[in-house]
Amino acid sequence: MKTKSTNTDSINIITLGCSKNLVDSENLIGQLKGNDIQVAHESDPDANIVIVNTCGFIDMAKQESIDTILDYADAKTKGDIEKLYVTGCLSERYKKDLSKEIPEVNAWFGTMDLPFLLKELGADYKHQLIGERQGLTTPQHYAYLKISEGCNRTCSFCAIPLMRGKHISRPIEDLVFEAKNLVKQGVKEIMLIAQELTYYGLDIYKKRSLPELLHQLAAVEGLEWIRLHYAYPHKFPLEIIEAVKAHPNICNYLDMPLQHASNAVLQNMKRQITREDTEKLIADIRNILPEIAIRTTMLVGFPGETKKDIEELKDFIEQQRFERLGVFTYSHEEGTSGHQLNDDLPEEEKQQRASEVMAVQQTISDELNQAKIGKTFKVLIDRKEGDNYIGRTEFDSPEVDNEVIIDARENYLRVGDFAQIKITDASDFDLYGYLA
Numbered sequence: 001m002k003t004k005s006t007n008t009d010s011i012n013i014i015t016l017g018c019s020k021n022l023v024d025s026e027n028l029i030g031q032l033k034g035n036d037i038q039v040a041h042e043s044d045p046d047a048n049i050v051i052v053n054t055c056g057f058i059d060m061a062k063q064e065s066i067d068t069i070l071d072y073a074d075a076k077t078k079g080d081i082e083k084l085y086v087t088g089c090l091s092e093r094y095k096k097d098l099s100k101e102i103p104e105v106n107a108w109f110g111t112m113d114l115p116f117l118l119k120e121l122g123a124d125y126k127h128q129l130i131g132e133r134q135g136l137t138t139p140q141h142y143a144y145l146k147i148s149e150g151c152n153r154t155c156s157f158c159a160i161p162l163m164r165g166k167h168i169s170r171p172i173e174d175l176v177f178e179a180k181n182l183v184k185q186g187v188k189e190i191m192l193i194a195q196e197l198t199y200y201g202l203d204i205y206k207k208r209s210l211p212e213l214l215h216q217l218a219a220v221e222g223l224e225w226i227r228l229h230y231a232y233p234h235k236f237p238l239e240i241i242e243a244v245k246a247h248p249n250i251c252n253y254l255d256m257p258l259q260h261a262s263n264a265v266l267q268n269m270k271r272q273i274t275r276e277d278t279e280k281l282i283a284d285i286r287n288i289l290p291e292i293a294i295r296t297t298m299l300v301g302f303p304g305e306t307k308k309d310i311e312e313l314k315d316f317i318e319q320q321r322f323e324r325l326g327v328f329t330y331s332h333e334e335g336t337s338g339h340q341l342n343d344d345l346p347e348e349e350k351q352q353r354a355s356e357v358m359a360v361q362q363t364i365s366d367e368l369n370q371a372k373i374g375k376t377f378k379v380l381i382d383r384k385e386g387d388n389y390i391g392r393t394e395f396d397s398p399e400v401d402n403e404v405i406i407d408a409r410e411n412y413l414r415v416g417d418f419a420q421i422k423i424t425d426a427s428d429f430d431l432y433g434y435l436a
Helices: 019-034 060-079 090-103 112-122 160-164 172-186 210-218 237-246 262-269 275-288 307-320 346-370
Strands: 010-015 038-041 049-054 085-088 142-146 188-192 225-228 249-256 293-300 324-329 376-385 388-392 401-406 418-426 430-433
Touching: 010 019, 019 038, 019 049, 019 112, 019 142, 019 188, 049 090, 049 324, 060 085, 060 090, 085 090, 085 112, 090 160, 090 401, 142 172, 172 210, 188 293, 188 430, 210 225, 210 237, 237 249, 237 275, 275 293, 275 307, 293 346, 307 346, 324 346, 346 401, 346 418, 376 401
Parallel strands: 010 038, 010 049, 049 085, 142 188, 188 225, 225 249, 249 293, 293 324, 401 430
Antiparallel strands: 376 388, 376 418, 388 401, 418 430
16 A cells, blocks of 8 residues: 655656657656656746756757756756756766766766666656556647667767667567556557667567557557657568558558658768659558658758759659658767768758758648648647647647647537547648538
């Protein structure tokens, strides 16, 4: 029988970076709650202990992490908090240097140091809590499910393997168990995340096992949407698309970062694929599942990239007409093979190239959205803002993709429910509609 904790500490966890970091924070929250320690996520300004879960992916993210740490270091100096801990990717990569620069931090922990962080906080690492996920930070109706850790790829721009280590898949039975627990908590949609989904299973099953995982997750009762994030195009198993096609509760959606379309740049990035191979892959995917929405990400400003390369990229995007696309600029990361190259483009030029690419996508997105007017879609209602409900179709992931806006003064809906919405208007990146 549990007894009430006499621990008077309260902990506020701050999460920076990607959804994989968010899952790490949720696991930390679950462990702390299991130890009867008072914990909140970015919602307890009176907490006497702060843990900052950092991102170290690119310069902008690193700077945000450092600024956040410094803000709480200042709060500690002023006596507003008693203890400050730092964990996550930035800490994994730079804790030796940062510990000298920011002595106000009580202790630094890496990406795999959860048991040590818990011990520092006077908590036990409870193995029975693995997969329980009692610390969701997302709205109750959706959650992220991390199916593996780390990455075996050697992309020349990416420092993730330096911070997260080699690829480690989680067993299918553990993931199904966790998905069932999430459904019990009211989750209707899960987003599968990993540094690279398509590598899943090679380490523990000696084969690419994402299709088998999808078949088993699709059988979880009450799980209405399953969404795929971060697939790698090289040696992409088309059985994944067959699995998506086979199950109505797997969204017709694939997030597959391609990074570029110029063969010269792709080679320098060590992406192991050509534009021609990529075009064939996309054609094969769409041939199997014509209604699929492909989301991709492009990286511009890589060392040696020319304006001709950007024109090739823009031409590729115009030809492929991706349903969703994001762009980020190259960050010169020490420890990567790309760091040996000359980072010869000023940031202003990188941003200009990113703007040119997004302008192409903006036109495509507007045209695709206009074609949806008059059609009816199943929409998951995420939240209410002022006089509007904000939702998503199966072709959209939270925070990064299009949204459906419904007038709350004329339509009664509930957050977390699905609704059939008829689209009446559209803009570049949003749809507008009413309850059908």
